[in-house]
Amino acid sequence: MLILGFESSCDETGVALVETSAAATPRLLSHALHSQVAMHAAFGGVVPELASRDHIRRALPLTRQVLTEAGRDLADIDVVAYTRGPGLAGALLVGSAVACALAAALGKPVLGVHHLEGHLLSPFLSADPPVFPFVALLVSGGHTQLMRVGGVGEYCLLGETIDDAAGEAFDKSAKLLGLGYPGGPALARLAEFGDAGAHALPRPLLHSGNLDFSFAGLKTAVRTRALKLADSPCDQWKADLAAATQAAIVEVLVKKSLAALKATGLERLVVAGGVGANALLREQLDAACAGRGLRVHYPELALCTDNGAMIALAAAMRLDAGIEAARCDYVFDVQPRWPLATVGTVVA
Numbered sequence: 435m436l437i438l439g440f441e442s443s444c445d446e447t448g449v450a451l452v453e454t455s456a457a458a459t460p461r462l463l464s465h466a467l468h469s470q471v472a473m474h475a476a477f478g479g480v481v482p483e484l485a486s487r488d489h490i491r492r493a494l495p496l497t498r499q500v501l502t503e504a505g506r507d508l509a510d511i512d513v514v515a516y517t518r519g520p521g522l523a524g525a526l527l528v529g530s531a532v533a534c535a536l537a538a539a540l541g542k543p544v545l546g547v548h549h550l551e552g553h554l555l556s557p558f559l560s561a562d563p564p565v566f567p568f569v570a571l572l573v574s575g576g577h578t579q580l581m582r583v584g585g586v587g588e589y590c591l592l593g594e595t596i597d598d599a600a601g602e603a604f605d606k607s608a609k610l611l612g613l614g615y616p617g618g619p620a621l622a623r624l625a626e627f628g629d630a631g632a633h634a635l636p637r638p639l640l641h642s643g644n645l646d647f648s649f650a651g652l653k654t655a656v657r658t659r660a661l662k663l664a665d666s667p668c669d670q671w672k673a674d675l676a677a678a679t680q681a682a683i684v685e686v687l688v689k690k691s692l693a694a695l696k697a698t699g700l701e702r703l704v705v706a707g708g709v710g711a712n713a714l715l716r717e718q719l720d721a722a723c724a725g726r727g728l729r730v731h732y733p734e735l736a737l738c739t740d741n742g743a744m745i746a747l748a749a750a751m752r753l754d755a756g757i758e759a760a761r762c763d764y765v766f767d768v769q770p771r772w773p774l775a776t777v778g779t780v781v782a
Protein backbone atom coordinates (compact mmCIF):
# COMPACT_ATOMS: atom_id res chain seq x y z
CA MET A 435 0.00 0.00 0.00
CA LEU A 436 1.36 3.42 -0.97
CA ILE A 437 0.45 6.36 1.28
CA LEU A 438 0.95 10.01 0.43
CA GLY A 439 1.19 12.16 3.60
CA PHE A 440 0.70 15.93 3.98
CA GLU A 441 1.80 17.94 7.01
CA SER A 442 0.67 21.57 7.21
CA SER A 443 -0.17 22.24 10.87
CA CYS A 444 2.20 25.15 11.39
CA ASP A 445 5.17 26.57 9.49
CA GLU A 446 6.51 23.63 7.48
CA THR A 447 4.90 22.06 4.45
CA GLY A 448 5.88 18.39 4.45
CA VAL A 449 4.97 15.75 1.88
CA ALA A 450 6.10 12.11 1.87
CA LEU A 451 5.48 8.68 0.41
CA VAL A 452 5.44 5.66 2.73
CA GLU A 453 4.97 2.10 1.51
CA THR A 454 3.61 -0.76 3.62
CA SER A 455 3.56 -4.46 2.99
CA ALA A 456 2.25 -7.31 5.09
CA ALA A 457 5.73 -8.72 5.61
CA ALA A 458 7.78 -5.65 6.52
CA THR A 459 7.60 -2.49 8.61
CA PRO A 460 6.50 0.66 6.73
CA ARG A 461 9.22 2.11 4.53
CA LEU A 462 9.84 5.77 3.72
CA LEU A 463 10.28 6.10 -0.06
CA SER A 464 10.75 9.86 -0.25
CA HIS A 465 9.98 13.03 1.63
CA ALA A 466 10.21 16.74 0.90
CA LEU A 467 9.89 19.73 3.15
CA HIS A 468 9.56 23.46 2.76
CA SER A 469 10.29 25.45 5.90
CA GLN A 470 8.68 28.89 6.21
CA VAL A 471 11.22 30.04 8.79
CA ALA A 472 12.76 32.70 6.54
CA MET A 473 9.32 34.12 5.72
CA HIS A 474 8.18 34.41 9.36
CA ALA A 475 11.56 35.50 10.76
CA ALA A 476 10.91 39.17 9.99
CA PHE A 477 7.83 39.02 12.26
CA GLY A 478 9.57 37.20 15.14
CA GLY A 479 7.12 34.28 14.98
CA VAL A 480 4.59 32.47 12.84
CA VAL A 481 1.97 34.64 11.08
CA PRO A 482 -0.94 32.21 10.57
CA GLU A 483 -2.38 33.83 7.42
CA LEU A 484 1.03 33.86 5.71
CA ALA A 485 1.58 30.25 6.76
CA SER A 486 -1.71 29.15 5.13
CA ARG A 487 -0.94 30.96 1.89
CA ASP A 488 2.51 29.46 1.67
CA HIS A 489 1.19 25.91 2.25
CA ILE A 490 -1.06 26.47 -0.79
CA ARG A 491 1.96 27.44 -2.90
CA ARG A 492 4.11 24.50 -1.80
CA ALA A 493 1.80 21.49 -1.55
CA LEU A 494 1.63 20.43 -5.20
CA PRO A 495 5.28 21.13 -6.19
CA LEU A 496 6.41 19.08 -3.17
CA THR A 497 3.99 16.31 -4.15
CA ARG A 498 5.51 16.19 -7.65
CA GLN A 499 8.97 16.13 -6.09
CA VAL A 500 8.31 13.12 -3.82
CA LEU A 501 6.64 11.19 -6.65
CA THR A 502 9.60 11.84 -8.97
CA GLU A 503 12.15 10.91 -6.30
CA ALA A 504 10.34 7.66 -5.55
CA GLY A 505 9.79 6.89 -9.25
CA ARG A 506 6.02 6.66 -8.72
CA ASP A 507 2.91 8.19 -10.32
CA LEU A 508 -0.18 9.75 -8.81
CA ALA A 509 -2.08 6.67 -9.96
CA ASP A 510 0.08 4.46 -7.69
CA ILE A 511 -1.18 6.16 -4.51
CA ASP A 512 -3.61 4.07 -2.44
CA VAL A 513 -4.40 6.47 0.43
CA VAL A 514 -3.89 10.20 0.99
CA ALA A 515 -3.15 11.14 4.62
CA TYR A 516 -3.07 14.63 6.12
CA THR A 517 -2.64 16.31 9.49
CA ARG A 518 -6.12 16.76 10.92
CA GLY A 519 -4.90 18.59 14.05
CA PRO A 520 -3.85 20.04 16.38
CA GLY A 521 -2.42 23.17 14.80
CA LEU A 522 -3.32 26.45 13.11
CA ALA A 523 -6.86 26.15 11.72
CA GLY A 524 -6.14 27.84 8.37
CA ALA A 525 -2.92 25.91 7.82
CA LEU A 526 -4.64 22.61 8.63
CA LEU A 527 -7.47 23.47 6.25
CA VAL A 528 -5.01 23.88 3.38
CA GLY A 529 -3.48 20.44 3.93
CA SER A 530 -6.86 18.74 4.36
CA ALA A 531 -8.32 20.51 1.32
CA VAL A 532 -5.38 19.55 -0.89
CA ALA A 533 -5.46 15.96 0.40
CA CYS A 534 -9.21 15.61 -0.05
CA ALA A 535 -9.21 17.21 -3.53
CA LEU A 536 -6.34 15.05 -4.72
CA ALA A 537 -7.86 11.89 -3.28
CA ALA A 538 -11.29 12.69 -4.76
CA ALA A 539 -9.71 13.27 -8.18
CA LEU A 540 -7.84 9.96 -7.93
CA GLY A 541 -10.85 8.11 -6.51
CA LYS A 542 -8.80 7.11 -3.45
CA PRO A 543 -9.66 7.34 0.28
CA VAL A 544 -8.26 9.86 2.79
CA LEU A 545 -7.24 9.63 6.42
CA GLY A 546 -6.81 12.56 8.85
CA VAL A 547 -3.98 12.00 11.32
CA HIS A 548 -3.14 13.44 14.74
CA HIS A 549 0.06 15.49 14.50
CA LEU A 550 1.42 14.25 17.85
CA GLU A 551 0.70 10.63 16.95
CA GLY A 552 2.87 11.27 13.91
CA HIS A 553 5.65 12.60 16.12
CA LEU A 554 5.52 9.74 18.61
CA LEU A 555 5.47 7.03 15.93
CA SER A 556 8.24 8.71 13.86
CA PRO A 557 11.07 6.67 15.51
CA PHE A 558 9.59 3.60 13.75
CA LEU A 559 11.22 5.01 10.59
CA SER A 560 14.64 5.16 12.26
CA ALA A 561 17.48 2.65 12.05
CA ASP A 562 16.75 1.70 15.69
CA PRO A 563 12.94 1.40 15.88
CA PRO A 564 11.25 0.88 19.28
CA VAL A 565 8.85 -1.92 20.20
CA PHE A 566 5.63 -1.43 22.17
CA PRO A 567 5.02 -0.70 25.00
CA PHE A 568 7.03 2.42 25.78
CA VAL A 569 6.90 5.80 27.46
CA ALA A 570 6.84 8.71 25.00
CA LEU A 571 8.23 12.13 25.83
CA LEU A 572 6.56 14.50 23.37
CA VAL A 573 8.36 17.80 23.32
CA SER A 574 7.33 20.25 20.62
CA GLY A 575 6.64 23.95 20.28
CA GLY A 576 3.10 23.57 21.61
CA HIS A 577 3.16 20.39 23.71
CA THR A 578 5.12 18.75 26.51
CA GLN A 579 3.62 15.42 27.47
CA LEU A 580 4.57 12.06 28.86
CA MET A 581 2.42 9.24 27.51
CA ARG A 582 2.24 5.52 28.11
CA VAL A 583 2.04 3.99 24.65
CA GLY A 584 0.72 0.42 24.66
CA GLY A 585 0.41 0.11 20.88
CA VAL A 586 -0.89 2.09 17.91
CA GLY A 587 -3.82 4.14 19.19
CA GLU A 588 -3.21 3.19 22.85
CA TYR A 589 -2.14 6.48 24.39
CA CYS A 590 -2.49 7.17 28.08
CA LEU A 591 -1.50 10.62 29.34
CA LEU A 592 0.84 10.40 32.34
CA GLY A 593 1.66 14.10 32.71
CA GLU A 594 1.88 17.33 30.76
CA THR A 595 2.81 20.96 31.08
CA ILE A 596 0.45 23.11 33.07
CA ASP A 597 1.58 26.26 31.23
CA ASP A 598 4.30 26.72 28.56
CA ALA A 599 5.66 23.84 26.46
CA ALA A 600 9.38 23.01 26.50
CA GLY A 601 9.78 24.30 22.93
CA GLU A 602 7.97 27.48 23.93
CA ALA A 603 10.39 27.90 26.87
CA PHE A 604 13.29 27.61 24.42
CA ASP A 605 11.64 30.01 21.96
CA LYS A 606 10.60 32.66 24.52
CA SER A 607 13.97 32.57 26.32
CA ALA A 608 15.73 32.89 22.97
CA LYS A 609 13.63 35.97 22.19
CA LEU A 610 14.61 37.52 25.54
CA LEU A 611 18.25 36.94 24.57
CA GLY A 612 17.71 38.71 21.25
CA LEU A 613 17.99 35.50 19.22
CA GLY A 614 15.93 34.89 16.12
CA TYR A 615 12.96 32.61 15.51
CA PRO A 616 12.78 29.65 15.91
CA GLY A 617 14.60 30.06 19.16
CA GLY A 618 15.33 26.47 20.18
CA PRO A 619 18.17 25.71 17.76
CA ALA A 620 19.57 29.28 18.12
CA LEU A 621 19.60 29.07 21.92
CA ALA A 622 21.22 25.61 21.79
CA ARG A 623 23.97 26.95 19.49
CA LEU A 624 24.70 29.92 21.77
CA ALA A 625 24.65 27.69 24.86
CA GLU A 626 27.74 25.86 23.55
CA PHE A 627 29.76 28.97 24.41
CA GLY A 628 28.25 29.51 27.85
CA ASP A 629 28.69 28.32 31.42
CA ALA A 630 25.46 26.73 32.65
CA GLY A 631 26.63 27.15 36.24
CA ALA A 632 26.76 30.95 35.95
CA HIS A 633 23.03 31.30 36.68
CA ALA A 634 20.96 29.26 39.15
CA LEU A 635 17.62 29.01 37.35
CA PRO A 636 14.54 27.29 38.79
CA ARG A 637 13.59 23.70 37.90
CA PRO A 638 9.81 24.07 38.15
CA LEU A 639 7.81 21.09 39.46
CA LEU A 640 10.97 18.94 39.57
CA HIS A 641 9.95 17.56 42.95
CA SER A 642 6.19 17.82 42.51
CA GLY A 643 5.73 14.09 42.94
CA ASN A 644 3.73 13.86 39.70
CA LEU A 645 4.67 13.85 36.00
CA ASP A 646 3.50 17.36 35.16
CA PHE A 647 5.75 20.15 33.91
CA SER A 648 5.77 23.94 34.23
CA PHE A 649 8.07 26.25 32.28
CA ALA A 650 6.43 29.68 32.67
CA GLY A 651 8.41 30.48 35.86
CA LEU A 652 11.66 29.66 34.11
CA LYS A 653 10.89 32.16 31.37
CA THR A 654 10.18 34.82 34.01
CA ALA A 655 13.52 34.08 35.73
CA VAL A 656 15.30 34.42 32.36
CA ARG A 657 13.54 37.74 31.72
CA THR A 658 14.54 39.11 35.15
CA ARG A 659 18.21 38.25 34.57
CA ALA A 660 18.21 39.45 30.97
CA LEU A 661 16.83 42.86 32.05
CA LYS A 662 19.44 43.12 34.81
CA LEU A 663 22.33 42.24 32.51
CA ALA A 664 21.19 44.12 29.41
CA ASP A 665 23.73 46.96 29.87
CA SER A 666 26.73 44.70 30.55
CA PRO A 667 29.83 45.76 28.61
CA CYS A 668 30.32 42.27 27.18
CA ASP A 669 27.88 39.71 25.80
CA GLN A 670 29.15 36.59 27.58
CA TRP A 671 26.16 36.72 29.95
CA LYS A 672 23.92 35.84 26.99
CA ALA A 673 25.77 32.60 26.29
CA ASP A 674 25.84 31.81 30.03
CA LEU A 675 22.12 32.45 30.39
CA ALA A 676 21.40 30.38 27.26
CA ALA A 677 23.42 27.49 28.71
CA ALA A 678 21.69 27.79 32.09
CA THR A 679 18.24 27.88 30.45
CA GLN A 680 18.96 24.84 28.32
CA ALA A 681 20.37 22.97 31.34
CA ALA A 682 17.26 23.73 33.41
CA ILE A 683 14.83 22.58 30.69
CA VAL A 684 16.85 19.45 29.93
CA GLU A 685 17.24 18.46 33.59
CA VAL A 686 13.49 18.61 34.16
CA LEU A 687 12.74 16.65 30.96
CA VAL A 688 15.30 13.94 31.82
CA LYS A 689 14.24 13.52 35.46
CA LYS A 690 10.52 13.43 34.67
CA SER A 691 11.12 10.91 31.85
CA LEU A 692 13.00 8.63 34.25
CA ALA A 693 10.21 9.04 36.81
CA ALA A 694 7.66 8.05 34.14
CA LEU A 695 9.65 4.92 33.28
CA LYS A 696 9.82 4.04 36.97
CA ALA A 697 6.11 4.69 37.54
CA THR A 698 5.06 2.52 34.58
CA GLY A 699 7.72 -0.16 35.04
CA LEU A 700 8.62 0.22 31.35
CA GLU A 701 12.17 0.11 30.04
CA ARG A 702 11.85 2.00 26.75
CA LEU A 703 11.58 5.71 26.17
CA VAL A 704 10.71 7.33 22.85
CA VAL A 705 11.53 11.01 22.46
CA ALA A 706 9.68 12.90 19.75
CA GLY A 707 8.93 16.44 18.63
CA GLY A 708 11.18 19.35 17.70
CA VAL A 709 12.93 19.64 21.09
CA GLY A 710 13.98 16.00 20.63
CA ALA A 711 16.59 17.38 18.22
CA ASN A 712 18.37 19.05 21.14
CA ALA A 713 21.86 17.57 21.49
CA LEU A 714 22.15 18.11 25.27
CA LEU A 715 18.78 16.42 25.85
CA ARG A 716 19.90 13.42 23.80
CA GLU A 717 23.26 13.27 25.53
CA GLN A 718 21.78 13.42 29.03
CA LEU A 719 18.94 10.99 28.33
CA ASP A 720 21.39 8.52 26.76
CA ALA A 721 23.69 8.78 29.78
CA ALA A 722 20.90 8.48 32.35
CA CYS A 723 19.24 5.52 30.61
CA ALA A 724 22.44 3.62 29.81
CA GLY A 725 23.36 3.52 33.49
CA ARG A 726 19.98 1.99 34.38
CA GLY A 727 19.57 -0.61 31.63
CA LEU A 728 16.93 1.51 29.87
CA ARG A 729 16.64 2.15 26.09
CA VAL A 730 15.94 5.48 24.39
CA HIS A 731 14.72 5.79 20.80
CA TYR A 732 14.70 8.95 18.72
CA PRO A 733 13.45 9.79 15.25
CA GLU A 734 16.16 10.48 12.67
CA LEU A 735 17.24 14.10 13.18
CA ALA A 736 15.62 15.18 9.90
CA LEU A 737 12.29 13.77 11.12
CA CYS A 738 12.38 15.33 14.62
CA THR A 739 10.69 18.54 13.59
CA ASP A 740 7.47 18.64 11.54
CA ASN A 741 7.45 16.56 8.36
CA GLY A 742 5.13 14.63 6.05
CA ALA A 743 6.83 11.27 6.64
CA MET A 744 5.46 10.95 10.18
CA ILE A 745 1.94 11.68 8.94
CA ALA A 746 2.09 9.05 6.18
CA LEU A 747 3.64 6.61 8.69
CA ALA A 748 0.97 7.19 11.37
CA ALA A 749 -1.73 6.64 8.75
CA ALA A 750 0.01 3.44 7.60
CA MET A 751 0.29 2.11 11.14
CA ARG A 752 -3.34 2.93 12.02
CA LEU A 753 -4.58 1.23 8.85
CA ASP A 754 -2.29 -1.79 9.38
CA ALA A 755 -3.45 -2.13 12.99
CA GLY A 756 -7.06 -2.08 11.76
CA ILE A 757 -8.09 0.61 14.22
CA GLU A 758 -9.32 3.00 11.57
CA ALA A 759 -10.48 2.87 7.96
CA ALA A 760 -9.67 5.50 5.33
CA ARG A 761 -12.73 7.46 4.17
CA CYS A 762 -14.20 8.60 0.87
CA ASP A 763 -16.46 11.39 2.20
CA TYR A 764 -13.75 14.02 1.59
CA VAL A 765 -14.97 16.14 4.51
CA PHE A 766 -12.52 18.83 5.67
CA ASP A 767 -12.60 17.71 9.28
CA VAL A 768 -9.72 19.66 10.86
CA GLN A 769 -9.35 19.70 14.66
CA PRO A 770 -7.16 22.68 15.71
CA ARG A 771 -7.47 21.51 19.34
CA TRP A 772 -7.41 17.75 19.72
CA PRO A 773 -6.21 15.74 22.74
CA LEU A 774 -4.02 12.81 21.69
CA ALA A 775 -5.52 10.47 24.28
CA THR A 776 -8.77 10.39 22.23
CA VAL A 777 -7.32 9.08 18.96
CA GLY A 778 -7.54 5.45 19.96
CA THR A 779 -11.28 5.73 19.43
CA VAL A 780 -12.41 4.21 16.16
CA VAL A 781 -13.99 6.84 13.95
CA ALA A 782 -16.48 5.22 11.58
Ligand code: KG4
Nearest residue numbers: 574575576601618619708709711712739740
Ligand atom coordinates in the same frame (compact mmCIF):
# COMPACT_ATOMS: atom_id res chain seq x y z
O1 KG4 B 1 7.66 19.53 16.60
P1 KG4 B 1 7.99 20.87 16.09
O2 KG4 B 1 8.78 21.00 14.83
O3 KG4 B 1 6.71 21.72 15.86
C1 KG4 B 1 5.60 21.65 16.68
O4 KG4 B 1 4.80 20.70 16.50
O5 KG4 B 1 5.53 22.52 17.58
O6 KG4 B 1 8.75 21.62 17.29
C2 KG4 B 1 9.19 22.93 17.16
C3 KG4 B 1 9.88 23.32 18.47
C4 KG4 B 1 10.25 24.80 18.51
O7 KG4 B 1 9.86 25.31 19.77
C5 KG4 B 1 11.75 24.78 18.34
O8 KG4 B 1 12.38 25.90 18.95
C6 KG4 B 1 12.12 23.49 19.03
O9 KG4 B 1 11.11 22.59 18.62
N1 KG4 B 1 13.43 22.97 18.61
C7 KG4 B 1 14.50 22.87 19.45
C8 KG4 B 1 15.58 22.39 18.67
N2 KG4 B 1 15.13 22.21 17.39
C9 KG4 B 1 13.82 22.56 17.37
N3 KG4 B 1 14.62 23.15 20.76
C10 KG4 B 1 15.81 22.95 21.33
N4 KG4 B 1 16.90 22.51 20.66
C11 KG4 B 1 16.83 22.21 19.34
N5 KG4 B 1 17.92 21.76 18.69
Ligand code: ZN
Nearest residue numbers: 574708739740
Ligand atom coordinates in the same frame (compact mmCIF):
# COMPACT_ATOMS: atom_id res chain seq x y z
ZN1 ZN C 1 5.22 19.10 15.57
